[in-house]
Amino acid sequence: LTSPARLSEGKIFSQHFGLYRRHAIDYLLPPETMVDEMLAYQPDVFYANRSHIDLMCQEFKRRNIRYDRLKLILPGAEVIRERNRKMYREIFQAEIAEYYGTVEMGILAFETPSHDGLELCEDLTYYEFLDEDGNPARPGERSRIVVTDLTGTLMPFIRYDQLDMVVVAPGASSDDRGWRRLERVEGRDDDFAVMPDGSHIPFHVFYEIMDKYEKINQFRIIQKSVEYYQILIMADKDYIRSIHDDIIENYSLRFPENVRFEVM
Incomplete structure (x- = not known):
């Protein structure tokens, strides 16, 4: 997957000798289109940003299919968490090399x-x-x-x-x-939340908490002030209601007492 500006790039040195094929997909395309192109091309190695691989995995899940032809996945550009690796292994059953x-x-x-x-x-x-x-x-x-x-x-x-x-x-x-x-x-270096006392909490804390809830499809954390955060969740409404109090409790244990969280 690559940016639209790089789609027109020609063959690199090793391709001129027929060492391998390379196919670029515009990462601004909808996930369903990216998955269609991947299935049509049948690649052995997949190189992409983490967020786009995640979106494609969600589309594979929606279709209830797996792609087991891959030998290697090369995710990057963003921090790769264990939850990402677990999802890649489930969908692609391939070696992962960050x-x-x-x-x-x-x-x-x-x-x-x-x-x-x-x-x-x-x-x-x-x-x-x-x-x-x-x-x-x-x-x-x-x-x-x-x-x-x-x-x-x-x-x-x-x-x-x-x-x-x-x-x-x-x-x-x-x-x-x-x-x-x-x-x-x-x-x-700016991926840190600033607390009321001026201290910093790394953004990984947010992921560590949210990764406990496997049925959450996507989430967004919005810091409205040093003391107030909104948590936006994409998941089944009944599931959100069932985990609401547990999420608030988990954040309360990791953050200062004067920091408030609200699940939207």
């Missing part, structure tokens, strides 16, 4: 078959992991990722702040390269 990268820098880290984090591409990029004060962070600490491209000559990126927060895993990868690993990608 990646982390940007338009400017390309792929920066990738998941290996050992599934012990995302291995950094240290042969192409120099990485710095900095704490809130700009000092080197230790493994296991939340840090800001700053990168220097070791191959760019036309437009060098030197100490380029990705504006992403990550956690570096202790120790090197388990393969022969011995490169460092990201334990997890936590998201953008």
Whole structure:
């Protein structure tokens, strides 16, 4: 899946030698159309943003069908949670290899078959992991990722702040390269909710709570003020009523007492 602007791109180097086929689908199309194109093309590898894969999985569920031809799914662009992986395995029954990268820098880290984090591409990029004060962070600490491209000559990126927060895993990868690993990608540096006392709560907390309710199709959290949040849920109305009090209780346990939540 890709943006409309990239649909007209020609073949890449390896395609000219017939090494593989590639088919681009506009990710602005309705999910049902994207699924139709996928079924028509019958791909073996699927590369896309997490949100669009999620939408397609929901469409597969609506049709009550599975697609078991895939050998590999490459989700990225957003934080991949265990709930996403569970859904991908259910629909596609394929190996999952998460990646982390940007338009400017390309792929920066990738998941290996050992599934012990995302291995950094240290042969192409120099990485710095900095704490809130700009000092080197230790493994296991939340840090800001700053990168220097070791191959760019036309437009060098030197100490380029990705504006992403990550956690570096202790120790090197388990393969022969011995490169460092990201334990997890936590998201953008502004993906945090500000509390009344000025402290921050990462957005993962919202997902951890909502992921407990498997019959929720989609949800949205709107912070109306530092003390008031609205929770919009897409699910069966009777199901929403049945989980309403439990959701409020779960949020109350994770947030300060003066923060109020309302399920819409």
